[in-house]
Amino acid sequence: MRNTTKITAAVLATGALTLGLTACGSDKADTKAKASDPLVVAASPVPHAEILDYVKDHLAKKAGLNLEVKEFTDYVTPNTATQDGSVDANYFQNQPYLDDFNKKNGTDIVPVVTVHLEPLGLYSSKVKSADDLKKGATVAVPNDTVNEGRALKLLDANGIITLKGGAGNSATPADIAKNPKGLKFKEVEAAQTARSLQDVDAAVVNGNYAIEADLKPAKDALVLESTKNNPYSNFLAVKKGNEDDPRVKKLAKLLTSPEVKKFIADKYDGSVLASF
Structure with a gap:
């Protein structure tokens, strides 16, 4: 059963403007996280949050990961929230989009692991x-x-x-x-x-x-869109410096597990393709 927190773009955009992209970060971002702390991941509802929910419901507990999923309906706020520390990571974007976003906004978000492709x-x-x-x-x-x-x-x-x-x-x-x-x-x-x-x-x-x-x-x-040599696969991303967070590493491993590959193939019937 899904247990996600839905966030509207309007409310979050206001919060992002208040905090500012260049903010030093919240206390949470500045304090080293414990392995038992929830890993909060921003994601588009479909298929990203659905994939994360599968991990949360079937794989995370056994791996010792406390995973929390927050749904976003736009392509901006997940990055601003990751940058300012409102969330720990995001899962919604591809490399060309992230490169453009970082350049335009002065952010330093980096990919962790590639998971899937959604053909345009x-x-x-x-x-x-x-x-x-x-x-x-x-x-x-x-x-x-x-x-x-x-x-x-x-x-x-x-x-x-x-x-x-x-x-x-x-x-x-x-x-x-x-x-x-x-x-x-x-x-x-x-x-x-x-x-x-x-x-x-x-x-x-x-x-x-x-x-x-x-x-x-x-x-x-x-x-x-053809999947051959396609640069638009989606990945888990974090603010630079958080790549080695043990919780992030656990999630990266789970997102590229055989179980997730099978879930993607079974649920999306070719409309979403595993990239690992």
Whole structure:
């Protein structure tokens, strides 16, 4: 049975602003944790918190780990909370996103262990294939730098658009060299892409938000990101200096255990893929 604490983005964003990204940290962050202290991990509800809940309910007690899961619905507050010590770790992001976040916010969050990949997909409630998109169709894409670039690279890889040479992880619609269908792009918060499907012709949706919206990436996506040489696997992350926390090491080992690999395969049926 799930036993998580749900946190709304609005409340946490206020707290993050109050504490500030450059705060010296809470007393908790400055005091060496005991092995018996709870390890508080921030996570997106699906699939991250579900995977952590499996660990908590089936593996943590035997390993001597007191695990507490806090759910966040956005891609910002888990990092600010990790930086200021409100939580001990987070599990929701990939390396390109973290690199961009650290650079823009002056944070020093680092990955600990890679766990899974959620393939990015193009979805529509109006057409059955990407070829059916009409001239001038509107496509929603995430508005954060890395996920927007990732979305455009997905469309490029499937011949829907062509990006200029050298367009990287931070590609924007301005980097499109060819747009045969004259597609229009609507930039929305990543968490809103699936919800925007009724208002646009198609949307590029992150795997976790697709699953939350009852979409099945392996079956429902018009086009789906390839897993080959994919840099967007999600990992457990901590503030730099906390990598050697014994509790973090225990969780890292449990998250990459055969039991978790089987749980991911059984529960997500190809929509989430173990990366270990």
